Amino acid sequence: MGENMKPSTVKIKKMPSRFKHQVPKYKITRSDDCINCGTCAKTCPYGVHERPEGHNRVNPPINYKCIGFECQSKEFCCLTQCPRQALSLSLNPMYETLGDYRWTADMITGTWIMAETGYPPERTDLEYNVGNSGGGFDKLRFKFPANPPKVDKAEISTAIELNRRNDGRAPVVISTPVYGGGMSFGSVSLPTMVSKAHNAAIWNTFTCTGEGGYPEILMPYDDHVITQVATGLFGVREETIQRVKIIEFKYAQGAKPGLGGHLLGEKNTESVAKMREAVKGASLFSPFPFHSVYSIEDHKKHIDWIKEMNPIALVSVKVSTPNDVDMVAVGSYYAGAHIIHIDGGYGGTGAAPDIAKKNIAMPIEYAITKVHNFLKAEGARDAVTLIASGGIRTAHDLVKAICLGADGAVIGTAELVSLECVRCGNCESGRGCSRGIASTDSELADLFTEEWATQRLTNMYHAWNYQLVEILQKFGMKSVKELVGRTDLLEHIDYSK
Amino acid sequence: MPKKYHIYPKVTPLEMEYLYKFKITRGENCINCGKCTKVCIYEAHKRRKDDPRKMADPNTVVCRNCFRCIQECPRGALEKSLHQDYVNISGFYWKADMFLTLWKQAEDGKVPVTGAGYRGPFTGAGFDSMWTDMSEIVRPTRDGIHGREYISTGxxxxxxxxxxxxxxxxxxxxxxxxxxxxxxxxxxxxxxxxxxxxxxxxxxxxxxxxxxxxxxxxxxxxxxxxxxxxxxxxxxxxxxxxxxxxxxxxxxxxxxxxxxxxxxxxxxxxxxxxxxxxxxxxxxxxxxxxxxxxxxxxxxxxxxxxxxxxxxxxxxxxxxxxxxxxxxxxxxxxxxxxxxxxxxxxxxxxxxxxxxxxxxxxxxxxxxxxxxxxxxxxxxxxxxxxxxxxxxxxxxxxxxxxxxxxxxxxxxxxxxxxxxxxxxxxxxxxxxxxxxxxxxxxxxxxxxxxxxxxxxxxxxxxxx
The missing domain is CATH 3.20.20.70 (Aldolase class I)
Known part of the structure; x- marks a missing residue:
């Protein structure tokens, strides 16, 4: 593999699943004709069939290790090698219970493989780049030129600047055009939060605290942490504002635009309450909207307040995607924001009303185009960084978002899937996440180590960066910055001829 | 301002079986080790009351699709699929998930809230082909959801x-x-x-x-x-x-x-x-x-x-x-x-x-x-x-x-x-x-x- 200019801190290491079994795509059925001869165990190189030493029966097939129908062209395939034709292969009904239209089972499986190996899957039977939603990113494809300029992978840069205002504030550059979304202390477990920050440091990019305070355990990663000021102002102190390079105002969240947050009393444990400077056990409401902001002028006052407190930090403004998102973006630019972060309606959340997730505000694909074009028309596009989030699931989504006009993206769900989230959606119910990712339950929050999680994230970021570099090479580009707004490099299944 | 309109919910289960989304089956190679009991936080797996040496049939009703029992069973003896009832009831318009969410809302009167982002198709027919707007930064109303300002549905x-x-x-x-x-x-x-x-x-x-x-x-x-x-x-x-x-x-x-x-x-x-x-x-x-x-x-x-x-x-x-x-x-x-x-x-x-x-x-x-x-x-x-x-x-x-x-x-x-x-x-x-x-x-x-x-x-x- 040709090395590109990724940070020297990035080290790829295989980091297998913490579970004994993976979710199988295929199912091998062994009929009564089996004579336990053990031929299948000898022939299968993937370890689907086993006959342990001294046993005279073959174990039931380990389905998840099977590579499926593509194996049938190989001479070692168990189906053809079995002398009694006792084996058959089918799709596993279990696979249908994994994933959904947006995050298909193939996409989840593919992301797991990336987090394990650091590279995109070698298997050819997984459609892991595109989902099954039937719209937006899932209808866009790349148009690669036949004879692109020759570019060596080592020459390709994936870095972007986040401060484009030339205002004397910190010249922040991230090495890959992706950073981690805000997930608050309390909404995810501590190993999740710390590994996100650690990985951000390894990749020379950022992660975000979400609304819920700045745990001291994140201090080693201060230069890679964005601290969030949201409507409840929970955990916001002068000291936390001064500690970081980027401060993010969260006006709204794509998954629940126009609605406030609500931390249930039982989740407001002693440590959470301390962090949020609230009373333990009380339900905490984050109102909507900021009760101090009803106009762009008020908004400017907000930004000035932060800039006064921290004279070098950049200010990011996170908004969701209403009809007038373009106006809001231009207003934020004039108010002094460095980063306009738009969060689309199909984005992730630890808890949101289903009715909001499905129906309120537009998908990110439209909003990027709208905002990019409006900022361009206003002559402001080169002076702000446009970051897209809310439905960026794969490296292909990232590239498509940049082609539509974003400079980079924020991801959340993809990070959690790397930590083996199955998107069951029970982050907030009962004891919380049964897989230990989004739970503060004493038993569940201890299901994996920070080391394991950090490496899984680093691997996944690497796989994305690897895909990004490959795509840039196919376009003959030396920098991801050349890609911004290049809709001519995309085609749409319905409209393009 | 008109008198505030309230509807008072009360948790009211109906003692009957309705739709289940998932079906878990226990294979013959189960060795009754009880690992599934330990890992399932929803208590889908329990030992038999009449014979605690053996595992009972999984209680699929409570399954929330977390995959832990599936992935942690040392013998790979558990299988899960979509329940046939769930598959059969889904129509062109009335989808299985609608039945489940309406049934749940009738039980507790609450707004359905879940974690993770939207899961459905990008768009659909009829009402599924529209989104509603929201107001950001510049907005006329303050906070109707938590009751500090009155929103009238009259x-x-x-x-x-x-x-x-x-x-x-x-x-x-x-x-x-x-x-x-x-x-x-x-x-x-x-x-x-x-x-x-x-x-x-x-x-x-x-x-x-x-x-x-x-x-x-x-x-x-x-x-x-x-x-x-x-x-x-x-x-x-x-x-x-x-x-x-x-x-x-x-x-x-x-x-x-x-x-x-x-x-x-x-x-x-x-x-x-x-x-x-x-x-x-x-x-x-x-x-x-x-x-x-x-x-x-x-x-x-x-x-x-x-x-x-x-x-x-x-x-x-x-x-x-x-x-x-x-x-x-x-x-x-x-x-x-x-x-x-x-x-x-x-x-x-x-x-x-x-x-x-x-x-x-x-x-x-x-x-x-x-x-x-x-x-x-x-x-x-x-x-x-x-x-x-x-x-x-x-x-x-x-x-x-x-x-x-x-x-x-x-x-x-x-x-x-x-x-x-x-x-x-x-x-x-x-x-x-x-x-x-x-x-x-x-x-x-x-x-x-x-x-x-x-x-x-x-x-x-x-x-x-």
Missing amino acids: VELGRKHNHLAFDTEGRLLTQPHPTVDIPIPILFDIPPVELSPNVMLALIKAASEISTCVILPAADIKPELKTYIANIIPFITESEIDKYADILKNARLVAIDYTDALPDKLAAIKERIKNISNAVTIIRVPAISGIEGIVSKLVNSGAEAIHIVADYRGQEINKDKEANFKPRLLKDIIRSIHLKLVEERIRDEITLIFSGGMAMAEHVPKSMLCGGDLTAIDIPLLIALGARLYEEPEKLLLLPDGLEKIPVDIITQRMVNLMCAWHSQILEMMGAMGIREARRLRGETGRAIFFEEIDQETFGKLFK
Whole structure:
């Protein structure tokens, strides 16, 4: 593999699943004709069939290790090698219970493989780049030129600047055009939060605290942490504002635009309450909207307040995607924001009303185009960084978002899937996440180590960066910055001829 | 400010089995080690009571699809699949997940909240092809969700004046028409199947409790139900006015079946009703092709309220049994009727009620944004009680066995719970839009985002 200019801190290491079994795509059925001869165990190189030493029966097939129908062209395939034709292969009904239209089972499986190996899957039977939603990113494809300029992978840069205002504030550059979304202390477990920050440091990019305070355990990663000021102002102190390079105002969240947050009393444990400077056990409401902001002028006052407190930090403004998102973006630019972060309606959340997730505000694909074009028309596009989030699931989504006009993206769900989230959606119910990712339950929050999680994230970021570099090479580009707004490099299944 | 409107939920389980999404089976190679019991936080796996050395069959009802038992079983002995019932009940319009969420809302009255982002298709047919807007930074309303500011879901039924008239002295000549206020933009429609007496009574009591009305054929309004007449809309044909005079007498609203001859006779019919009752008249029309013309004619004939009824999947009705009929969807029918009346400058004079395929809370504000004043629902109220609906090979609505023995209070509360959850969800959408009065939703297409428009405007332009 040709090395590109990724940070020297990035080290790829295989980091297998913490579970004994993976979710199988295929199912091998062994009929009564089996004579336990053990031929299948000898022939299968993937370890689907086993006959342990001294046993005279073959174990039931380990389905998840099977590579499926593509194996049938190989001479070692168990189906053809079995002398009694006792084996058959089918799709596993279990696979249908994994994933959904947006995050298909193939996409989840593919992301797991990336987090394990650091590279995109070698298997050819997984459609892991595109989902099954039937719209937006899932209808866009790349148009690669036949004879692109020759570019060596080592020459390709994936870095972007986040401060484009030339205002004397910190010249922040991230090495890959992706950073981690805000997930608050309390909404995810501590190993999740710390590994996100650690990985951000390894990749020379950022992660975000979400609304819920700045745990001291994140201090080693201060230069890679964005601290969030949201409507409840929970955990916001002068000291936390001064500690970081980027401060993010969260006006709204794509998954629940126009609605406030609500931390249930039982989740407001002693440590959470301390962090949020609230009373333990009380339900905490984050109102909507900021009760101090009803106009762009008020908004400017907000930004000035932060800039006064921290004279070098950049200010990011996170908004969701209403009809007038373009106006809001231009207003934020004039108010002094460095980063306009738009969060689309199909984005992730630890808890949101289903009715909001499905129906309120537009998908990110439209909003990027709208905002990019409006900022361009206003002559402001080169002076702000446009970051897209809310439905960026794969490296292909990232590239498509940049082609539509974003400079980079924020991801959340993809990070959690790397930590083996199955998107069951029970982050907030009962004891919380049964897989230990989004739970503060004493038993569940201890299901994996920070080391394991950090490496899984680093691997996944690497796989994305690897895909990004490959795509840039196919376009003959030396920098991801050349890609911004290049809709001519995309085609749409319905409209393009 | 009007008195705050509240619906009071109460957790009310119905002791019967309903749909399950998943099925877990334990293979013969299970070694009864109990690992699944340890890892499942939902307690799907337990040991047998009669023989604790063995594992019991998995309790699939509680499964939340976390995959831990599947992935951690040392023998790989557990298998999971979609439950056959779940797969079978999903139709072209009524999806399995709708049944599950309505059933749950009827139990606890809460807004369905989950973690992780949206899971469904990017867009779909009808109401699924629109998003609602929200207000950011610059917004008129503050915080209606947590109750610091009042969002009203109330609507008025009745005719309105287009303008006021004054005499030469400047004195007001216009007399306001009678109207009926309903605090939630939802009526209960005529039940689509025959109901046992307890369910019928519960339906009326639920309507009464949330201060709305239920439309019932006059013949079904038994004497003992007459005490609830303020919350019942008797449905009659024009020839039955005198026959049901006793029922109409105290009704606030009356529904009359549409016939082609009706517009010409409308003035006379209204006069006949007026002699008996003060009820406001609703004309019930099927959503057939040419409905725009029918509605316009009715408005011009002095109609007070018109109820347009699509089929149970929100589709146009094929009145003439045309072959190759391509039904329009309710979303488009509403927009088309609304626009026609706007163009004719008569939209403000009439109240339009739409029904057919109202399956989820979001359909209520969406139909209003398209141009309706309010909606009527039927099937969700029965799903709250465990009804199942199959679309193929033909429509089949099944009520659960034993429903006739369930106490009225329980059935009533489940319907109330469902409406409580819907009301809260309507508030969520209105709060996000910054709209404080449901009446303002009507025809506010500027606060909606239509897929066909935005997709064409974005991708259609870029990739032509």
